[in-house]
Amino acid sequence: MDAELKVYPECVELGSHSEVPTEKYGARANAIVNLMKADLPIPKAWAFLCDSVHKFQNYEFPKFKGLNNSLNQGILVSLRASPISREWGGPETLLNIGMNWRIHGMLKKALGKAAVDALYFRFIQDFATQVARLDAEDFDILIDGSVNKNNINYEKALKSALILFEEETGNEFPQDPFDQLQQSLKSMASAWNSASARILRAARGAPVNAGLGLIVQEMVLGIGDGEFGSGIAQFVSPVTGEEKAYGRYLSQSQGRAAMKEEETAQYLARDKRGPSLEEICPSCFSSLKSYANIVTNLYRDDMQLEFTVKNGDVWLLDATPAHRTGRAAIAIVIRLQSMKLITEEEALMRIAPKILNEILHPQIDPKEKRVQIADGIGASPGAATGKIVFNASSAVALASRGEASILVRIETTPDDIRGMHSANGILTERGGINSHAAVVARTLGLPCVVGVNNINIDQKNKKLHFENGTSLSEGDLITLDGSTGQILSGSTKLIEPELGGNFKQFMNWADKTRTMGVRGNADTPQDVRLAQKFGVDGIGLVRTEHMFFDTHRLNVMRELIFAEKTDDRQEALNLLLPMQREDFFEIFSLMGEQSVCIRLLDPPLHEFLPKSREQVVALAESMDLPLSKVINRVEELEEINPMLGTRGVRLGITVPEIYVMQARAIFEAACLVKKNTGRKIKPEIMIPLVSANREVELVKARVDAVASSVQSETGISVEYSLGVMVETPRAALRAHDIARTVDFMSFGTNDLTQMTYGLSRDDAGRFMREYVNQEIYDEDPFLTLDIHGVGELLSIAADRSRSVKPDILLGLCGEHGGDPESIIFCHEAGFDYVSCSPFRTPIARLAAAQAELMKR
């Protein structure tokens, strides 16, 4: 202690006049100063610059006057991480630094020997574990022998701990408080710079060379004779956002013990279930509440407080945003707005759009215990419990009995659509975030987990095998959490979504603010109703092929595929026409004069044919065709890369009758609705997979001809617009060409991403996780629009198409239409609308509102 006392330049004592910006000293330092400014009771504290964390390893930490004084006076201190972003995490807190035989002697009188023995023992254990990196269990053993947990012989344990420490480290347990602090600082620095910590925080968005602020703060002991203790409090329900005390207090404790030992801890407010701080120490409770009120006004947000009670006085240690679910988050901003603490705009900006997922889907009750048996990729949010079924028909059968099912498949195909409609959740062994199962599930709003590792589906014996050797059978209950990708055994209590009240008011604010349209993707009248329920400006994508997967229609479609003569083909088309017309009639009736964009048939014909030999045999029988003929046709239509095959407009060019039939169905339906209701139905007809303008010209000529025919047949004229789905890089590059022929362009960013990256969404799951983990891709480009590649194609296409047709309508109808970051991009590119699955439209509406606010 003979070193000269001097002020260490990278450490400041915090006070109400300190300038400690979060980016320099971390969030905790900033919070402490804020609380000090509000004159709240905060123990004295010192903060280290974030950058200094990289230096502790290399040189001795010079003593700092004020801090040295406290230590010399026998005041214990804590050492806490103060990361720039709370999400980056940080090393564990170390309490009671400075504890030694001298302090032991000083405190014995006030606290009693047993309590001080315990305090000293715990400090040695924590120091040994966190700083000297010894094994915590070796110290636990020292007190484990004690028969009565409430009557541990800490005196003996303390002595053994000191011996153990010396044996393991070769050094006596340090008695110099300053030495203890210096070792602790170095240890925290090295923990922060460990490889695992770096990877972890990088995953949460921290830069490679992120620093860490550190706070040394005088301990307010939570132990003593009188009302002493510590706790965590927020005065708002984390589940509902209502005003309500939430948290725990534990007498005679320190740090976050109250949360760790929740069962023995006290409630805050009076509670039937047990004792509370309000009863034990009414003045403590009312102080805490009034402090919370001050903090809410200070931060213009509900905060969670970390506090210590010292002999009946409340001391605050930290304030962090109050825990909240999505539902609570909305309730909170609405309340804060009503209190005039924030504006509507601030309220909108405060809610991360993705959090709405929690509200829009049933969720597993957070209070439930989760018994996880496997996990995969959460591909469609929400949760569901049901009986395992291994095929579509079992799902249909259960649904008809009113029973919930989870459809379990290796992967799904369009053949499974009916089963997917009937199931309550979908689990597939294979596939990624954009596999067939995932896309359909999101459209249907069903929870879905795909790419589940280490399970094995035995379709034949209807068994689901897990890696640990256990297995489940058809009819067994499981629960899926499509948000986290977890698969739980048995049934679990779910919380249903609530779309009225706060949610409605909040979405009204968003709608009032946003300038970009949000449409829903909807393939059937049911989907359209769902989209309307969630609130959309129109339908941005009707995928007509999904209309053909109903059993009866599928049969007609197959007749079409097997037709050898033009007559037979026309016969099949004549059967399909009224069905399609009916679909469109219903959709137009529902949507009235709102926009409806119908995509002409897109998938390759083989998608309508069965794959397994069994199914092919069944098809041959049902169609009364020789098996060899059916096999031949199936083989003929097989494709090596179906994504790049004879689909979309290529089908429209090579089998033009199909598009002609669809155009007729659209116009006839529109005429009928116009006649019935007097409403001006203005369908948008969209041509998929275009790569050259000539494709568009050819289809347009046919569609125009059908329009004239229908007009002259019905005497009713229907205005319509014709456009393309931009899915190939070439269509984007040739947008100025294509724009001359069309009224609108809608970007199919799923396929555009596939082609720009050369990435099959069905197969990418195999390496995507590794690619994102290794930061090869910033994000899965199927989840968030790749602004630098795919995004550039969008910008090029937007610029080029507007250069020849300034008022061309531009939209985006891939799954990115429901992704906030992608929506901001579309807003900046001046798109007229985005369209996504109905369940994601509220997210899109909020993101669009935020994009508008960011631009202002």
Add this chain to the structure above:
Amino acid sequence: MDAELKVYPECVELGSHSEVPTEKYGARANAIVNLMKADLPIPKAWAFLCDSVHKFQNYEFPKFKGLNNSLNQGILVSLRASPISREWGGPETLLNIGMNWRIHGMLKKALGKAAVDALYFRFIQDFATQVARLDAEDFDILIDGSVNKNNINYEKALKSALILFEEETGNEFPQDPFDQLQQSLKSMASAWNSASARILRAARGAPVNAGLGLIVQEMVLGIGDGEFGSGIAQFVSPVTGEEKAYGRYLSQSQGRAAMKEEETAQYLARDKRGPSLEEICPSCFSSLKSYANIVTNLYRDDMQLEFTVKNGDVWLLDATPAHRTGRAAIAIVIRLQSMKLITEEEALMRIAPKILNEILHPQIDPKEKRVQIADGIGASPGAATGKIVFNASSAVALASRGEASILVRIETTPDDIRGMHSANGILTERGGINSHAAVVARTLGLPCVVGVNNINIDQKNKKLHFENGTSLSEGDLITLDGSTGQILSGSTKLIEPELGGNFKQFMNWADKTRTMGVRGNADTPQDVRLAQKFGVDGIGLVRTEHMFFDTHRLNVMRELIFAEKTDDRQEALNLLLPMQREDFFEIFSLMGEQSVCIRLLDPPLHEFLPKSREQVVALAESMDLPLSKVINRVEELEEINPMLGTRGVRLGITVPEIYVMQARAIFEAACLVKKNTGRKIKPEIMIPLVSANREVELVKARVDAVASSVQSETGISVEYSLGVMVETPRAALRAHDIARTVDFMSFGTNDLTQMTYGLSRDDAGRFMREYVNQEIYDEDPFLTLDIHGVGELLSIAADRSRSVKPDILLGLCGEHGGDPESIIFCHEAGFDYVSCSPFRTPIARLAAAQAELMKR
């Protein structure tokens, strides 16, 4: 005939001072004037402006003084098409317009009644058929009854013809020569404007509204008492280009009868096989020869002459470029250059690069009769005759006995590589111009026909069934023409390529001229030797995967795929390392200090696994693994869109050991060659399927590490460069990013085309023909680089990469590297080189020379 005679503005009489540019009056009008300018004997002729062809339908053709005079004087005329480009074709010539009873009377004395009856009858038949659109056969019947063909009763036939004409048309046969001419003009105009003619000439590059020049020319009768006749002559061999009279003359004939009735026609020069013009009329022959000489000097090219002999005098009617094969074409330009008629540059510009295909591969002897039994897409040029085999091992077996085989498969897979190496030609039922079979065949220089319609391959029974019910078995002989796509039955005489002499001299001119490099794609030392034989500046693409398809290596590769432990995997890699090293050693030894660009492993792992159940069972047995395990692994690796799957750098990232092994093999081989020869080996290492710079950084770090290791192990340092294959649109868009990390970029335009269009080269064959026919795509984009889409990505990438690294090496290594139009594009974009299969490198060298000349 009382209408006022006046000069019709759109028709001019041709003379040596006429200005009749080809684009206004067509090629024939231009040729006639050229011949007139050289004072050659040409009958009087009038030419109609090309545009007037669109007007004949709408108004009467006013009489034109000079022409009217001729007609009134009883001179017969011909009417011939004069298209702007000879390739556009045109309606058939009509001879002897003006023939009527009056002329009949006038000519009877000179020619004899029978000859004039015949002349009149033929004219009526031609006029009836071409102008009145009656059926030619109805007229043939009128003379068919005649027992002696040489003694037809034309008097009777003539009368019947006149009656038939009147019956069928309702009008008497027109006697007014002017009326005949006018009807003929209208008929030619309407034929030119028919839908089928428009489609046909559009396919040959004619614009939509193309006009047609028409020539009215006084007939020089080829019939008469004395030496009369007509013929076609060129004084250069169409096969070899040697100076030699080639053509036919037919006494007492008109028009092109000598070519139509070749068997009865006379030779031009003295010939053992029969009588010749040289013998019949020596002065005619020598005039013709001297005229030809004048014409050659006039056109600075060898021309074919259409001529008529009238009473021993030679009259010329037309001069068109002499017919010639590729081989002849080169001999001709070399002779013309030696005669100082043209420069080397002109010689280079005169040869269409694609014509070299004929020279580089064996061809079917043009004299052979072709018995076609089916046809498909000619996917790799040249011809081959051999025994049908249905699998790779039979091809290998035949080759070992020195017998030629044609491998017949539904489609080929990498498993067939050995068989393809052993076969002399490849025929696949499925696939397009860029299917596996096609690409490999072009690399190997094997003729290949793919996408053959209306055949059925019965692999099991080893039968090839044709639509007409016939079938061929294993061992039967067939012949493929990979240039035309024809499949001929039996064996056919082939002509072998000749790469010395004229060809060598011509290619030297090209190499002297071109500034852009031309490299060959070569996967094995054999390929490298082939590339050297054809003459290349380096190797632009070594596809290392092809090295693994040898049976022994394939087994090791499969062991690698099935390895569960790191040790097992390393063991397989340790076996592969020396094999790879040996490959590279040989290649480096052959190429010395010339550039060799090696692509790291590209295909997805499942390409190394068998597909059929049979093969899977065999694999399980040979690897001594449980069948279920093999099946599982095969299924696990299956991909829905393998083109967009886990291949290329994705494999390099997820299974890094493979690239590490390959890098080591490259460096060890390079060190060894350097040590042995003292030559500086500077390998180029290329990473395939890149879509983000981070992929390149990760692989680069590993490759650099291997390089250091090998250097410190061997004490030999090897300079190397690292680059990417730009195959995804994203890599092109992010070229400025990627360029920072790499030394070179090579554009893999096959895959880039697939992704830019969203087009699978394996599947596109199904609609590509229709797409090109309907002009949706100008050309199959796998054949000729799509300048407007894919090309723009190339330009973007070139600009962006040069903006950060001006001296970055840029190349193209797709099949487009052998396509002349694509090469011009690359030259304009300033690429350093193109690379293509060895057989196409001469084409590339010539195209590169032409590109350079065009730029000068």
